[in-house]
Amino acid sequence: MSSNWPLKKISDVAYFRNNKRIPLKSLDRAKRQGEFPYYGASGIVDYIDDYVFDGSYLLISEDGENLRTRKTPIAFQAHGKFWVNNHAHILEEKEEGILDYLEYYFSTLDLTPYITGAVQPKLNKANLDTIGIPIPPKDERRSINRTLNHLRDKIELNTQTNQTLEQMAQAIFKSWFVDFDPVKAKIEALAAGGNADDAELAAMSVISYPPHEPTGRYC
Template sequence: MNSEQRTLSEIKKVEGLSKPYILQRQGVEKPNSWKISPIGELLELEYGSSLPKKEREEGPYPVFGSNGRSGWHSEYHVDAPGIIVGRKGVNLGIEWSDTNFNVIDTAYYINPDSLKISEVDLRYLYYNFLDFDLDRLKSGSAVPGLNRDEFYEETIAIPPIEEQKTIATILTNIDKKINTNREINSVLEEIEQTIFRNWFVDFSPYDDFKNSDIGRIPESFEVKTISEFAEIILGNSPKSEHYNEEGEGLPFFQGSKNFGLRYPKVERWCTKKKKVAQEDDVLISIRAPVGDVNRAGEKCVVGRGVTALRMAEFENEYLYHLLKANKPNWEKYKSGTTFNSINKTDIQNFPVALPPKKDIERFNTLTSSMKEMINDNVEENQELSELRDSLLPKLMSGEVRVNDINLDDLEVDSEV
C-alpha cells in the first residue's frame, strides 16, 4: 500500500455518491481515459419469450421475469452469461445468470451476442446497471414498462476494457463470498432441521413409547400447548404515519414478505413501539402465507401479520425448529374469507410433544456452534454488502480508481 492509496474502510466513509452515476455525472470529473457512450451504441435489448407456468417442466434452467427468478424449466432459450433487465411491472430488477436461462416476455436480456462492440465487458455492464434507477424510465399507465428508446439514450462511463474487467472482478468476488456464506448457512440450517426431525419428529433415539392425544410419542415426552412453555407476543400494526424507510425507530415487519433463510431483511422502520420482539425471538407469519418462520436479528416491531415467541426457560433454537417442522400442521387452523390467517388462541393451544428438559438442552448445545457460524456469516455478509454498495457507485463514476485503493483487506479471492 503506497501513501496515496486508501483502505476500503476509508472509502466507505466518503459520502456524496448515493445516487446512480447517471444522476451524479455533473458532479464527478470523468477520468481522461474514460469514454461516455449512449447505451444504444453498446448493446441491443433482446425481448423475452412467452413461457406460461403451465408449459414449464421442472428442470435446471432458471426462468426470469421483470423482478427476478420466477421458476425453473427443463429447457433454455438464452445462452449464458447474461443480464436480465426488467421490462414491465412496479419494480424493475436487474439480474445476472452464469448458467443458460429463460426470460419471459416481461423482461429483456443481454448476452454476449447482444453487444455491438468488443470494448465492453458484460459483467461490468451488469454492475453499472445495478447503479441505475430503472423505474424513472418507465412509461405507460395501466402496466408501466421500461421505455426501450429512453434506455438507449442513457449514457454511461466506459473505462478501458482492462479496468472494466478489474472493476467487475472486485465486485464479483464480493458477491461470490456473499453467496458462499449463504450456501453454507443453507446447509447448516438443513443439518439442524435434520437433527431436530430425527430426534423430535421421528423419535429415533427413543425406545419406549406411549399413546397420546396427538399420536404415539416417547414415554418421557409430555403433550403441552405452546403457551405452557413459551411467551407469545401477537403483532399489532401502528398507523402508517409511524413507518419510514430512513432508519428511524426500530425495524418493522408486517408479514413474511421480507423473511430470509433465518433472519428477515430490514426495509422499513417504525417509530411507535407498539408490539416489540427482542433479539433472537422466533417470528411466525400468521397471515397468508401462514406458518413461515424466522428469527429476530435485533429488537424489532411486529405488525399484525407476525407473532413473536420466546422460550420461558431455554434458548430459542429448539422453539425455532419446532415451529419450522410444524409448518404443514398450521393448515387446519387457517381461517378468514379474504385471506388465510391464524390467531393468538390457535398458537396458544397448539399441541406439541415436548421432550424432557435435558433433551432440549442437549439439542441447543449440539446446534450452538452451527448457530454461531450462521450468525458470523450473516454479520460478514452485512459488512460485505455495505462494502459493495459503497464501492459500486464510486468505481462506476471514476471517483475511486482501482489503482487508488488497497485491496489487501478485501480477502475474498482466497476465501471463495
C-alpha cells in the same frame, strides 16, 4: 476517475436480443415441463422442455413493481441454455466483461426518470437505451469486475453458510425440544443398567451429535 469516462448507451456496448423473446402462458408451460430455465422480469419463473438462448446474457427487467421496490435485482445474468419471456430485456456483450460491469452499474442506478406507467411500472427499450453509462477502459473495467465479483462470491458463500447454520439450529431445536432425544437417551441408558453418570453421558452425546446430523458436530 469515473468523471473522465465516456458516456455510452447500452446499444454502444451490447446487443439487444429482445426480438428472440417468446412468452408462454402458464397453461402452456405446465404441458412443457423440463430442465431449461424460463426467465421473467425478476429471475427464473419456471422450467420447460426447450430453450431459445445458449450462452451468457444480461437480463434487465422491463416491467413490474420490482422496478420501483428493488426487492430483487432488476439486472441479472443468465448462463447456458434457457428461455426468456417478454418481461425482460436481453443483452449480449459486444466485448468481454461488459455484462458484469452493466449488471453492477444497474444494481445501483436510480431508474425512476426512465420508468413509465402509474399502475404498471415499465422500462421500455427506448428509454433504457437513452441512459448514459460511464464506461471505463477495458483494463479498468476488468479490475472493477474482478473486485466486485470477488465480493459477490463472498456474499454468496456467507449466505450459504448462514442457511446451513439455520438448518443446523432447527435440527438441534427439534432434537432437544420436539423429539426430546437427550431425555430419551437418558432413559435408555438407565434402562440398560447404566448409572446416573452413564445417563448424563448418553444425553451429552446426543446434544453433541444430534441423530439428525450424524456426521456433523455442533459446537
